[in-house]
Amino acid sequence: MMQYHAFLSHPSSSVCPRLSTSTIKSNYSISDKDLESRGFYLRRTPNGLNLAELNNIFAKVGFPRRDPAKVLIALENSHSIVWVEDTGTSKPVAFARAIGDGVFNAVVWDVVVNPSFQGIGLGKVIIERLVDDLLSLGISNITLYAEPKVIGFYRPLGFTADPDGIKGMAYSTKEKPNVILLITLKKKRMVV
DSSP states (O other), X not given: OOEEEEXXXXXXXXXXXXXXXXXXXXXXXXXXXXXXXXXXXXXOSSTTOOHHHHHHXXXXXXXXXXXXXXXXXXXXXXXXXXXXXXXXXXXXXXXXXXXXXXXXXXXXXXEEEOGGGTTSSHHHXXXXXXXXXXXXTTOOEEEEEEOGGGHHHHXXXXXXXXXXXXXXXXXXXXXXXXXXXXXXXXXXXXEO
């Protein structure tokens, strides 16, 4: 299975390193208000996140199920968490999180959208907000891993494969390690 590594390099990284999320100007594909009118709430903390339902989404998209206690630790160690809740069921339908050093680099993990809710923009909603959250912290290098079949999803969001010939690498205990291709996101954002 080939995986791709994505990378975001933001040109305004030298701007104030601790910006509030309100200082990043974004034209989201779906506004928070429109999201709510469609029956969804945007969440940025793990409060209320049903881990059993998140595990169900992981399984539906082909990710392994995870020990809920370990998921909680992962959430506690994440710099940014964005998920979408279906207001009708109070269940998560989309999720992503990022970890990093809090200053220069972050890695986006666990980007999932329940297959029943794919194709309506929820993946874009969580990636747009997650990237803005990280930029607001002054983090300018944002990476992610993606299966080849979803690379097309990340390209319109500004991610680029193999920037400047840079290759990502991954340590593997398997006999045949995964091949990783680095992808860069170069997206101009306005800081007001």
